[in-house]
Amino acid sequence: MNLILFTESDFCNTQHICLRDRRHKHIADIHKAQPNSLLRIGQINGHKGTGKVISIDDQQVTLHISLSTPPPAALPLTLLLALPRPKMLKRILQTASTMGVKELYLLNSYRVDKSYWSTPLLSEDSIKEQLLLGLEQAGDTQMPCVHIRKRFKPFVEDELPSISLNTRGLVAHPYDAISCPEPTTDPTTLAIGPEGGFIPYEVEKLQQAGLTPFHVGERILRVETAIPAIISRIFPII
Amino acid sequence: MNLILFTESDFCNTQHICLRDRRHKHIADIHKAQPNSLLRIGQINGHKGTGKVISIDDQQVTLHISLSTPPPAALPLTLLLALPRPKMLKRILQTASTMGVKELYLLNSYRVDKSYWSTPLLSEDSIKEQLLLGLEQAGDTQMPCVHIRKRFKPFVEDELPSISLNTRGLVAHPYDAISCPEPTTDPTTLAIGPEGGFIPYEVEKLQQAGLTPFHVGERILRVETAIPAIISRIFPII
Numbered sequence: 104m105n106l107i108l109f110t111e112s113d114f115c116n117t118q119h120i121c122l123r124d125r126r127h128k129h130i131a132d133i134h135k136a137q138p139n140s141l142l143r144i145g146q147i148n149g150h151k152g153t154g155k156v157i158s159i160d161d162q163q164v165t166l167h168i169s170l171s172t173p174p175p176a177a178l179p180l181t182l183l184l185a186l187p188r189p190k191m192l193k194r195i196l197q198t199a200s201t202m203g204v205k206e207l208y209l210l211n212s213y214r215v216d217k218s219y220w221s222t223p224l225l226s227e228d229s230i231k232e233q234l235l236l237g238l239e240q241a242g243d244t245q246m247p248c249v250h251i252r253k254r255f256k257p258f259v260e261d262e263l264p265s266i267s268l269n270t271r272g273l274v275a276h277p278y279d280a281i282s283c284p285e286p287t288t289d290p291t292t293l294a295i296g297p298e299g300g301f302i303p304y305e306v307e308k309l310q311q312a313g314l315t316p317f318h319v320g321e322r323i324l325r326v327e328t329a330i331p332a333i334i335s336r337i338f339p340i341i
Numbered sequence: 342m343n344l345i346l347f348t349e350s351d352f353c354n355t356q357h358i359c360l361r362d363r364r365h366k367h368i369a370d371i372h373k374a375q376p377n378s379l380l381r382i383g384q385i386n387g388h389k390g391t392g393k394v395i396s397i398d399d400q401q402v403t404l405h406i407s408l409s410t411p412p413p414a415a416l417p418l419t420l421l422l423a424l425p426r427p428k429m430l431k432r433i434l435q436t437a438s439t440m441g442v443k444e445l446y447l448l449n450s451y452r453v454d455k456s457y458w459s460t461p462l463l464s465e466d467s468i469k470e471q472l473l474l475g476l477e478q479a480g481d482t483q484m485p486c487v488h489i490r491k492r493f494k495p496f497v498e499d500e501l502p503s504i505s506l507n508t509r510g511l512v513a514h515p516y517d518a519i520s521c522p523e524p525t526t527d528p529t530t531l532a533i534g535p536e537g538g539f540i541p542y543e544v545e546k547l548q549q550a551g552l553t554p555f556h557v558g559e560r561i562l563r564v565e566t567a568i569p570a571i572i573s574r575i576f577p578i579i
Contacts (some may be wrong), residue, residue, distance in 0.1 A: 105561045198566055243562040264549040266512040321413040322479040323343045324569070328436055331570035332579065341558040341570065
């Protein structure tokens with residue numbers, strides 16, 4: 104937890120927040136905070152700054168807050184991911200959130216096992232929990248939006264063309280592909296397939312919707328490794 | 342398993358290999374291979390190619406092998422990592438191996454908990470297992486070398502200067518740092534610290550040994566995310 108995040112509901116008055124949950128435990132056990140200790144804090148979807156410990160006991164900690172710094176810039180990226188297997192989903196949501204992704208579509212694909220769609224990890228609360236962990240790691244405050252699309256074709260035909268319009272459209276795909284494009288800050292739409300990749304029909308549909316196949320090299324990366332490797336290559340700053 | 346790896350000891354004669362372990366299971370259950378099925382194979386520290394199934398039963402599979410393709414190029418990189426917590430070590434070894442790291446030093450640092458050094462995951466067999474999984478994922482055959490250095494100061498003073506000599510020496514460190522250097526294929530020595538980072542004394546010692554602090558941006562990345570993000574930025578091809 105490199106940043107302690109809070110929301111409107113944590114305010115006890117305009118300048119103070121009271122924390123009782125795992126954040127209290129972290130402040131007590133890891134920071135071993137005492138009155139007057141200074142902690143890095145951030146308001147979700149707001150600024151970052153400093154929290155000064157006013158009081159701390161076994162139950163809760165009260166912080167006087169002072170917010171002045173904007174969060175890191177969001178990536179100008181819409182990321183489309185074939186739904187990963189549940190075992191990987193938590194970590195991948197954290198990774199995307201840590202890297203600064205703010206628009207994420209979890210998408211069906213031929214090689215996504217149907218059973219993956221019934222995982223409780225796709226509940227709104229569970230997704231939010233992982234995104235929050237990613238923000239805490241990065242030192243970011245801006246909560247990403249996750250969109251769930253259980254049907255590939257209607258999404259790619261009806262929604263994707265307007266998402267990818269006027270963006271740099273890319274799909275990570277090793278065959279008949281261009282080399283990885285140069286880093287730019289252009290708005291980008293990037294699709295990353297499932298284990299085993301998108302099938303040719305899907306790549307064709309993604310191309311029709313404005314995405315160009317590209318590769319980053321000969322090695323086949325796991326999705327959780329491909330996300331930072333690709334983002335780090337196509338944007339000049341992360 | 343994007344590549345089925347074998348060694349000298351798997352040969353039953355000069356052109357055939359016989360596999361009985363998890364590779365047999367993978368070929369039977371995932372590939373559902375039959376006689377004449379073609380599989381992507383690679384000899385550890387050798388070439389890649391095709392294995393044609395000669396026979397398969399409940400116990401073993403026999404493949405006729407034909408090797409022609411060299412493995413992906415190794416990264417011209419020596420990676421120094423502060424020893425990660427055991428929970429993360431397996432995954433980080435896999436990630437480094439998948440990305441093409443061939444020389445990896447696991448290093449002590451002030452913020453490495455002493456208990457991490459007693460994990461059974463540091464046994465030679467356990468490390469090799471994770472490196473192998475990384476190669477199978479990437480489609481690589483060249484086994485990385487992992488060196489264990491339990492004492493920071495003697496390593497940095499006595500060994501590191503000759504390792505970093507005539508290489509691009511870098512330490513990922515967000516303070517008083519240059520921006521991430523441009524991608525080149527120059528031989529590189531890269532150090533990545535523990536959770537919480539190297540302490541100032543350690544950064545100073547690493548600088549004296551030829552490494553320059555640099556940062557990749559404002560976000561704080563987990564080591565397993567930093568490895569692909571940084572490698573992907575400092576080398577033109579991965």
